[in-house]
Amino acid sequence: MTATFEKIASITVGSGGSANATFSSIPQTYTDLKLVANGRVSQSANQTNPGIAFNGSTSTFTYGFISGTGTGYGYSSGSSNPINDVNAANSTSNLFTNFDIYIPNYANSSNKPFIINSAQENNASNAYVELWGMLWSTGAAITSISLTSGSTWVEGSTFHLYGIKNS
Amino acid sequence: MAITYEPLGTYTVSNENTKIISFTSFSGYTDLVAVVTGGFYNATQPSFFLNGDSDWGSYSSTWMDGAGGSVRNGRYQGQGYGLISPNSWNDTGQNFGIINFSDYASSNTYKSIISNATTDSGPYPNYSVTTYRSNSPITSIDFRGVGYNNWIPGSKFTIYGIGAA
Numbered sequence: 001m002t003a004t005f006e007k008i009a010s011i012t013v014g015s016g017g018s019a020n021a022t023f024s025s026i027p028q029t030y031t032d033l034k035l036v037a038n039g040r041v042s043q044s045a046n047q048t049n050p051g052i053a054f055n056g057s058t059s060t061f062t063y064g065f066i067s068g069t070g071t072g073y074g075y076s077s078g079s080s081n082p083i084n085d086v087n088a089a090n091s092t093s094n095l096f097t098n099f100d101i102y103i104p105n106y107a108n109s110s111n112k113p114f115i116i117n118s119a120q121e122n123n124a125s126n127a128y129v130e131l132w133g134m135l136w137s138t139g140a141a142i143t144s145i146s147l148t149s150g151s152t153w154v155e156g157s158t159f160h161l162y163g164i165k166n167s
Numbered sequence: 168m169a170i171t172y173e174p175l176g177t178y179t180v181s182n183e184n185t186k187i188i189s190f191t192s193f194s195g196y197t198d199l200v201a202v203v204t205g206g207f208y209n210a211t212q213p214s215f216f217l218n219g220d221s222d223w224g225s226y227s228s229t230w231m232d233g234a235g236g237s238v239r240n241g242r243y244q245g246q247g248y249g250l251i252s253p254n255s256w257n258d259t260g261q262n263f264g265i266i267n268f269s270d271y272a273s274s275n276t277y278k279s280i281i282s283n284a285t286t287d288s289g290p291y292p293n294y295s296v297t298t299y300r301s302n303s304p305i306t307s308i309d310f311r312g313v314g315y316n317n318w319i320p321g322s323k324f325t326i327y328g329i330g331a332a
Contacts, residue, residue: 004327005172031325032202064289066233075233077289104204104263105323113204113263115285115292133233133285133292135261166177166202166325 004165006030011159017042017152021159024144028107030163035101035145037159040087043151047091047120047128049082051148052101054112054136065116065132083147084118085128092123096157103142112136172200177325180205180318187315188324191307196328199268203251203310205322206262206287210255211312213264214248217278217305221247225300228253232293248313249297252284256312258319261287271305278305 008030011021026033041048051058064077065084086097099118106112116132147159176190193199203213216226224245230253231240241253256262264284271278278299285292299305310324 004174062290064233064285064291066231066238066292073238075236075238077233077236102265104202110321111259111261113261113285113287113290115263115265115283117283131283131292131294133263133290135285135287135290164172164327166174166327 006163008161008163013153013155013157015155017154019152020146020148021153021157022144022146023161026143026145026161027163028141028143030107031105031166032164033103033106033142034162034164035159036162037099037147038096039157039159040096040154041149041151042154043088045088045090046122046126047085048088048150049085050150051081052083053081053146053148054138054142055140055144056146057138060137061134062137063132063134065130067128067130069126069128071126084116084130084132085120087120087122095121095123106142109139109141111139112142171330173328173330175326175328177323180320180322183208183317183320185318186311188310188318189307190326193271193306193326193328196272197270197331198329199271200327200329201266201268201308202325203264203266203323204260204262206256206258206260206319207312207316208258208319209314209316210257211314211316212253213251213256213310214313215251215266215308215310216248217299218301218303218307219309220301223247226297228295228297230293230295232291234289234291248311249280249299250295251282252286252293253295254286254291254293257287259287260319260321268305274304275302277301
């Protein structure tokens with residue numbers, strides 16, 4: 001029987017890290033995509049916001065997100081391509097941020113709304129739980145997804161891309 | 168091999184006079200997931216009701232979102248629907264929600280439904296949790312706008328069944 005929730009590809013970052021996590025040549029045979037990640041970056045900070053690109057493009061993204069830190073909460077929005085906060089070099093060792101990205105109808109020619117859920121923990125006063133709503137206003141099928149670290153994704157970061165079929 | 172994430176039905180609106188989209192026949196799974204994209208000709212909040220029950224008093228929802236430059240939260244009690252989003256969906260079609268119906272087939276518990284959604288405007292991400300005060304298994308799900316407005320053509324609805332094994 002045809003699998004309807006199927007892994008397309010996985011990336012596990014090895015020694016030395018990797019600047020980007022890129023899924024290319026995404027099959028156009030699914031209905032939705034889900035990217036599940038567990039990542040940490042090397043930037044000298046507690047947390048930072050990587051970027052996202054579709055089909056190599058970082059333009060026409062808009063975002064809005066709500067976050068809670070344990071000491072505060074807020075909403076922010078903008079017209080660029082950051083994604084959720086992830087653990088960086090100054091956060092508690094061995095902690096990686098768990099986040100998932102759901103993109104419905106990725107293969108059609110309409111603009112693409114999508115959602116990111118994330119949990120960035122830290123054994124300190126601040127950590128970030130976030131919900132992002134994003135829109136890619138380029139009416140094109142998504143054939144590649146790249147998560148750009150801004151520094152490097154550290155060894156042990158993992159990214160799994162799943163295709164979901166509605167029939 | 169048994170499929171553990173199985174599409175049970177999908178519907179794309181083609182008629183501009185469509186107000187309610189209905190799904191039935193969910194037996195044999197543990198949880199359900201619905202994926203909804205689209206919007207309304209006259210913006211309204213997307214919602215659902217269960218088992219044909221639009222009885223005011225059966226549903227309550229608690230939500231939080233980012234809209235208007237700040238985090239907001241709210242609660243509705245004694246309603247005739249559950250929320251997909253507390254924010255209105257417009258007619259661009261660039262609105263999206265995932266709704267989780269956990270343990271939908273239970274016959275001895277009330278039902279909790281969690282929705283994550285985002286709107287075109289903003290974008291405004293939001294969480295909603297709905298309690299359906301019924302011990303009956305969920306056997307039908309109807310999607311509609313709170314204002315019973317027409318869904319725009321191209322609005323798309325899919326239900327998936329999730330098996331525990």
